[in-house]
Every structure is written in structure tokens, then in C-alpha cells.
Amino acid sequence: MFHYCLLALLGTSCMWDTGSAEECASFTDLDLHHAIAGTSLDVRLLLYTRANITNITNICAHELNHLNPFSQPELNASRPTAFIIHGFRPTGSPPGWYELLARLLLERDDLNVIVVDWNRGAANINYFIAVKNTRKVADNMTAFILKMEEHGTPLSAFxxxxxxxxxxxxxFIGTKLNGSIGRITALDPAGPEFTGKPPDSRLDPTDAQFVDVIHTDMDALGFRKPLGHIDYYPNGGGDQPGCPRTILAGSAYFKCDHQRSVYLFMNSINRTCDLIAYPCESYSDFLDGKCLECDKFSGEGCPWLGYDATKWKDTLVKRGQTKTYFSTNNWSPFCKTGYRVDIVTWNSETRWGFLTLKLHSKDQEIETRIDHKAAEFKLYTKQSLLAQFDRDLQPVERVSISFSTGNGLKPRYKLRVLRISLTPLHGRTSLCRYDLVLEESKEVTFRPIPCENSNF
Structure with a gap:
């Protein structure tokens, strides 16, 4: 049967398709008064299935009985089950993303999606009380999962x-179940009160058969060190593009970086574009173009961030722990387009500087500046750089390039380019050009030659 229920902002009434009424379960909605006064822990489990979602505005949850979960007929032991577990709620408000995440999961796969509402216990201005409650929430959920296992759901299906x-x-749940849980996806795991703790006091790779972790606020609310079989550090894992940099932005200053992990994961579910992550020792090495050879990582190339990371599960579990890096835009779907730029110069003296690249099609252009640090151009030595554009552009008909040293006090130099190639990081033909002279701060435009038709 289908259920019709307006989103929380429109109300909570819900109707069976037969015309009989049934109430939709709503996430606990508290306010700052509750957080100041403190709340006693209460764990509620809200079930979403495909039967609960009929169109873009209709979604309805049903609360599950902890002791008898299958008294709710929509909970199906033969389906995989995804739990969504929120974190600290200092103002008591519901997370603004949980219903969208539930919807995206259900649009992708036929699942039991269970939102774990522990807002009473997480809503407290005293963060340490919320931290203390995490163990109790884990005990509650472990008992519930074991009930589902008794009814035939294997632990690997969670x-x-x-x-x-x-x-x-x-x-903590994974530890109690001896690492038999199928997968844990950790979205910017909390750092305060967990950093420096032993594995049994925090998340670690042994807690599930596969643990993937996204770090987006490691320099504030998040956890810095690797915690999973694969750890993703978008934009280096700290400041995220588009997030405010001053406290004048209000609450967004505190939560934007931290919550970016959620939006990156949601973006990966519907696969508007694939965020490809590059195994690397550091973000600096990634920006230097040192970690772009994905064919050396596995037969499947470099892993994607998010929902489909399980495609690389065997490789990642075998490797132990893998750190990956990539850059994003500041808006959804977040994907950048990357090129490896290989340059051989023939200046007799070494030059240091920065490049600005533009790619042109018939009536559009995209631009980027490679300014992570000054690049070194030595005689007859190939220098490889990473150029990242905010969007893709095809076909590339012309390329513009300019060189600068970044120092206006010195004489203007020329960079004599013997050859240059632009290789898309994923598919398509490399573009080449020979014999260019770049006068500092003067743009040169040319029509590239497909490298496969050249001697490069």
C-alpha cells in the first residue's frame, strides 16, 4: 500500500491509499530551550520504504517497535537495511537533510531505510552529555539489529x-557485533572527545566489513586521522569551497564544512557526476599532480567517493587503509574537470612561475589558474601540473595560456615551451602543441593537435 504524507513543513497528516487515515511519524522537533534545560535520551526508529514515497512532495515514516520490529508490516527482513544516524544537535532542531537522504537511498535501491532519531539525548548545549549518550544509543540499536537478525536479516545486509x-x-555497534556489519559510512566523524582515543573508543576499520569515511572539517569539528578502509579528504579535508570564513555568517560558519560531507555523499547516490578520489599521501601532492595514475591503483581505476565505493571494496580491504584526495566546486554536483598538463621547456636558465589556462569551444570558455605553488621549469625536463576547471567543456577548439612569475618588481621573462600536452584525467584524447614562446603576463592562444596524431 502507498502512503500519502506532506513533508514536515506542510504538516504531518498521512493517508492510506484506501482512504483510511494513519499518522506519519515525525522526527523529534526541539528548540534551544530544551537544549539548555537538557534532554533525557530517547531513541526512536523511523522507517521509510518505497511504499512511503509516492512523489516529490509525499513522504511518510512509520515508527518501529524496538521489541517487535516486524509488527510494522513494511519492514521486510529480506531487504537490505540502511540506518541514518545523526550527531550532536545543540539547538534541538531536526537535521535539514535526513528526509532527502532517505529519499535518495530509496530512489536508488529497494531498502529499509531507518532514521535513528536520538534528538532527545543529542539536543543539549553540553556536548559532553551527548558524547556520553552515544554508547547508550549504540546499545539500543545493537539490540534492535539482533532482533532483525533473528528474523532472517544477515548482519552483512546492514x-x-x-x-x-x-x-x-x-x-560502537560494529564493535559489539564483532565487525560483522556489512558497511559503515562515516560522514565527518566527530573529533572532539574522540581524537587520540584507542580504537575501542571510536570508529575504526575493524567495526564493519567495509568502512568508508569522508572528512570535511578535520581542523574544527571533525576527525583528522584515517578511520576506515578508505578515507576521503575533499579539498584537503578542512575548509570547503563556498563555506563562510568568518563568524559573521552566523551558524553556517560552524556547520557548513562539517555538513558538506553529507551533501557530497548524497550527491554520490544519484550519480549526477562521479567524484573520483586519488590515493595520495597528501593534498599538496595531489595538487602537484603526483597521484593521477589511476591505472596503477586497481583494474577499476581510482575509487569513487560515496555510495558506490563498494566497487573497490576488495582492493581497499586488502590494502588496509587508503587516504584519498580530490577537489570540488562549492555547489552541487561538486565535480571538477581535471587535466594533467605536461610541459617541456628549453630556457637555458630555470624559471619559476604560474600558468593560467583557458579552454575555448565555439561560444564558451572555461578558465583556471595553476597557483598551488610556483612550478619549476628546467631545461628539457618535463614538468607535470594539475589543471582543474569548475566544469567540462567540449569540444575544445582553442587553448589559451599565459605565464607569470608573480613578482612585478623583476624583469619580465619569457618561457620557451618545446612542447605541451593537456591530458583529460578520464577518457578522451590528449591535446598537444609545440614551439611556443610565452611572454610573461601575455596570453597566447592556439589550436591544439590531438596527441595521437603527433609525435609527442
């Missing part, structure tokens, strides 16, 4: 998606 404190709750 996917725990934990945000902030919810990531460590997932780890």
Missing part, C-alpha cells in the same frame, strides 16, 4: 550511515 557523533555510534 549499512550504517553515521554523521559526526553518529559515525562513532556506528563504530
Amino acid at each position: 549499512h550504517l550511515i553515521g554523521v559526526s557523533l553518529g559515525a562513532h555510534i556506528s563504530g
Whole structure:
């Protein structure tokens, strides 16, 4: 049967398609008054299935009985089950993303999606009380999962998606179940009170058969060190593009970086574009173009971020722990387009500087500046750089390039280019050009030659 229920902002009434009424379960909605006064822990489990979602505005949850979960007929033991576990709620408000995440999961796969509402217990201005409650939430959920296992759901069919404190709750559950849980996805695991703790006091790779972690606020609310079989560090894992940099932005200053992990993961579910992550020792090495040879990582290339990371599960589990890096835009779907730029120069003296590239099609252009640090151009020595554009552009009909040293006090130099190639990081033909002279701060435009038709 289908259920019709307006989103929380429109109300909570819900109707059976036969015309009989049934109430939709709503996430606990508290306010700052509750957080100041403190709340006693209460764990509620809200079930979403495909039967609950009829169109873009209709979604309805049903609350599950902890002791008798299958008294709710829509909970199906033969389906995989995904739990969504939120974190600290200092103002008591519901997470603004949980219903969208539930919807995206259900649009992708036929699942039991269970939102773990522990807002009473997470809503407290005293963060340390919320941290203390994480163990109790884990005990509650472990008992519930064992009930489902008794009814035939294998532990390998559970996917725990934990945000902030919810990531460590997932780890505690995994520990109690001896690492038999199928997968834990940790979205910017909380750092305060967990950094420096031993593995049994936080998330770690042994807590599930596969643990993937996205770090987006490691320099503030998140956890810095690797915690999973694969750890993703978008934009280096700290400041995220588009997030405010001053406290004048209000609450967004505190939560934007931290929550970016959730939006990156949601973006990966519907696969508007694939965020490809590059195994690397550091973000600096990635920006230097040192980690772009994905064919050396596995037969499947470099791993994607997010929902489909399980495609690389065997390789990643075998490797132990893998750190990956990539850059994003500041808006959804977040994907950048990358090129490896290989340059051989023939200046007799070494030159240091920065490049600006433009790609032109018939009536559009995209531009980027490679300014991570000054590049070194030595005689007859290939220099490889990473150029990242905010969007893709095809076909590339012309390329513009300019060179600068960044020092206006020195004489203007020329960079004599013997050959240059632009190789798309994923598919398509490399573009080449020979014999260019770049006068500092003067743009040169040319029509590239497909490298496969040249001697490069």
C-alpha cells in the first residue's frame, strides 16, 4: 500500500491509499530551550520504504517497535537495511537533510531505510552529555539489529550511515557485533572527545566489513586521522569551497564544512557526476599532480567517493587503509574537470612561475589558474601540473595560456615551451602543441593537435 504524507513543513497528516487515515511519524522537533534545560535520551526508529514515497512532495515514516520490529508490516527482513544516524544537535532542531537522504537511498535501491532519531539525548548545549549518550544509543540499536537478525536479516545486509557523533555510534555497534556489519559510512566523524582515543573508543576499520569515511572539517569539528578502509579528504579535508570564513555568517560558519560531507555523499547516490578520489599521501601532492595514475591503483581505476565505493571494496580491504584526495566546486554536483598538463621547456636558465589556462569551444570558455605553488621549469625536463576547471567543456577548439612569475618588481621573462600536452584525467584524447614562446603576463592562444596524431 502507498502512503500519502506532506513533508514536515506542510504538516504531518498521512493517508492510506484506501482512504483510511494513519499518522506519519515525525522526527523529534526541539528548540534551544530544551537544549539548555537538557534532554533525557530517547531513541526512536523511523522507517521509510518505497511504499512511503509516492512523489516529490509525499513522504511518510512509520515508527518501529524496538521489541517487535516486524509488527510494522513494511519492514521486510529480506531487504537490505540502511540506518541514518545523526550527531550532536545543540539547538534541538531536526537535521535539514535526513528526509532527502532517505529519499535518495530509496530512489536508488529497494531498502529499509531507518532514521535513528536520538534528538532527545543529542539536543543539549553540553556536548559532553551527548558524547556520553552515544554508547547508550549504540546499545539500543545493537539490540534492535539482533532482533532483525533473528528474523532472517544477515548482519552483512546492514549499512550504517553515521554523521559526526553518529559515525562513532556506528563504530560502537560494529564493535559489539564483532565487525560483522556489512558497511559503515562515516560522514565527518566527530573529533572532539574522540581524537587520540584507542580504537575501542571510536570508529575504526575493524567495526564493519567495509568502512568508508569522508572528512570535511578535520581542523574544527571533525576527525583528522584515517578511520576506515578508505578515507576521503575533499579539498584537503578542512575548509570547503563556498563555506563562510568568518563568524559573521552566523551558524553556517560552524556547520557548513562539517555538513558538506553529507551533501557530497548524497550527491554520490544519484550519480549526477562521479567524484573520483586519488590515493595520495597528501593534498599538496595531489595538487602537484603526483597521484593521477589511476591505472596503477586497481583494474577499476581510482575509487569513487560515496555510495558506490563498494566497487573497490576488495582492493581497499586488502590494502588496509587508503587516504584519498580530490577537489570540488562549492555547489552541487561538486565535480571538477581535471587535466594533467605536461610541459617541456628549453630556457637555458630555470624559471619559476604560474600558468593560467583557458579552454575555448565555439561560444564558451572555461578558465583556471595553476597557483598551488610556483612550478619549476628546467631545461628539457618535463614538468607535470594539475589543471582543474569548475566544469567540462567540449569540444575544445582553442587553448589559451599565459605565464607569470608573480613578482612585478623583476624583469619580465619569457618561457620557451618545446612542447605541451593537456591530458583529460578520464577518457578522451590528449591535446598537444609545440614551439611556443610565452611572454610573461601575455596570453597566447592556439589550436591544439590531438596527441595521437603527433609525435609527442
